[in-house]
Amino acid sequence: MSALNIKKGATSHSAYDLRDSHMQVEESHTLAVIVENEPGVLARVIGLFSGRGYNIDSLTVAEVDHTGHRSRITIVTRGTPAVIDQIEKQLSRMVPVHAVHDLTAEGPSVQRELALIKVVGKGDARIEALRLCEIFRAKVVDSTLESFIFEMTGTPEKIDAFADLLRPLGLSEIARTGVAALSRGF
């Protein structure tokens, strides 16, 4: 990990906790939660967020290790540094939680989301939508004479930008997976 890429508030490279929890600025953090893949575990994690009044901006979950019964939950949340710290500790103490990583605090990470976007239209709007699809490196995965479904993978911001441009061109439906994220390097 490059020392230069440490984000504001990161603590992993410092001997001291540099975060001031009395600072009332909300930050967005991406947490990777490795859990035992068992019934109810997602409800347990979500219940913690609703029960203690924490935010969820995005959430994805899937089994990542079939033999080890491990699932990975990726949560994008918002809060003051003190709240983020509490969320991490509250998650860590849950019995079926094996590990919690604050990808935002631990260093640089890669974040990706997949979206399927349906655009309905004819004529110039349809051609313009296809042109934007090329510019954004999206893929056409379904086509009729009056519609496209685009598949796009990218950061949430890139998907937002793409969707915003498609809105006047006939965007009718959008399905997003939520963020999946991994820390860079090893």
Next chain:
Amino acid sequence: MTRSMTGARMVVQALKDQGVEVVFGYPGGAVLPIYDEIFQQNDIRHILVRHEQGAVHMAEGYARSTGKPGVALVTSGPGATNAVTGLTDALMDSIPIIVLTGQVPTFMIGTDGFQEADTVGITRPCTKMNWLVKDTAKLSETIHQAFHVATQGRPGPVLIDIPKDVQFATSEYVPPSKARTDHYQPKVKGDLDAVTRMVEMLETAERPLFYTGGGVINSGKAASQLLVEFADATGIPVTSTLMGLGAYPASGKGWIGMLGMHGLYEANLAMHGCDLMINVGARFDDRITGRISDFSPKSKKIHIDIDASSINKVIRVDLPIVGDVGHVLEDALKIWKARGRKVNKEGIAKWWAQIEEWKKVKCLSYEPSTTTIKPQYALERLEALTKGYDRYITTEVGQHQMWAAQFLGFDAPNRWMTSGGLGTMGYGLPASIGVQIAHPEALVINVAGEASWLMNMQEMGTAMQFRAPVKQFILNNERLGMVRQWQELLHGERYSSSWSESLPDFVKLAEAFGCKGIQVSDPKDLDDAILEMLAYDGPVIFDCRVEKHENCFPMIPSGKPHNEMLLSADASAFKSGAVLV
């Protein structure tokens, strides 16, 4: 060697293998196979309660007074939902209990079957962990894991939901030694560098203070002994939360009394004025801290807690130590001795002189009366007349609970059972039965208010059936005293629904249950009445008619700091924000 058996037999076998001697429970359709197994053995005693909430509070009382986990067994649906208050109570106060619930057969789950409820869904936020076991092959291992989770780390309640077909089906029994528990192994040793730093801080502190909590008691008797040794060797004063009473003896030379909303003047001012606060197994509850922004403004704060999420949750501390209180105190004591047993003698002597000044305020003094029994007087007499006994105290919730904490002294841990975090009215009577079942020869007293006591009074039937000679010491003011007090001080003396009308005649009620009832209203008769209660070999309902409008002081009103305590009901002083320091 493997053993094949039904799920129902597995439950009983697993409980035996976990050393369980008593189960508190109530049968019903979905747990009948387990009750059939209980019927056919003699190792585990079953205490039939009168309401499932009672079963869970009894398990809590049993657990808190023995240090061992308590077990409750209830049926599906209403049995499980009635257990919810007890589970939440145990979660808030970190009490290790295992609740077994029956469930409709697996193939009926989700069909709104008779007495079906989503028990794991309902109890997920009020247990440390819960399981729905859908396969008999996993049942015994799950029960062993449940005991492990309930007792390791920060203790808490766990629940296992067992469908009826899983109880009937047969599979191999897994003994405790073969059960997988490796995935839940909380850290118990504190970081040694941090512990050394703690010792350095207390060596130089001028006004140090131990602020101890229920964590010391949960850690075990050794932790209490280490606390006593450490506090006495350093001369550092000790205050405690409601949950921690008895960890440091009330007769100890370092004891300065309970702190908090109804804590002692000297304890709260010591919290406010200390320069080093050592939080040992407490959690900065809002009943303790008062206004956060003015909480102990001049102190460095050290926090020892086995639960990392308790640290920096409410109060930001300077030195966090995650670990078991007993282990951390042991290491700290060793390091302190190795470094030459240094303390700031001069500073601490001045500190004690200051505390002695505060003590002169005599914050617990009250207006005595020769005509009516003051609740404080009743507790003073109870304390005096029971001091020599092997005594356990439980309480309900309200004024009487605070007076009990102020006027009764506890010299050992596990002797004081009260609902702290959740504040559950109706806790004390069933808890006292749980304690008495664990300690049949001891004197067990539930200090109660009449309103709280009525909430679970059906359990007197349990006390009678199982010959639990619990003494129900009811301070009867015919009021919801604490509610009334708040209405007097904060709601313009508008006493909305805070009096107890149509109260039963407690003496006749006792007779109806088949036990002894005593009523006393004249202070002159009080001692004899208490002695009569103590002499009776069986449960007693003691109706102590006390002053109806007595208020509990000192009091830190919500949102006020520690140095803005009320010492009397002079409401005008309160309204003008008078500071009593």
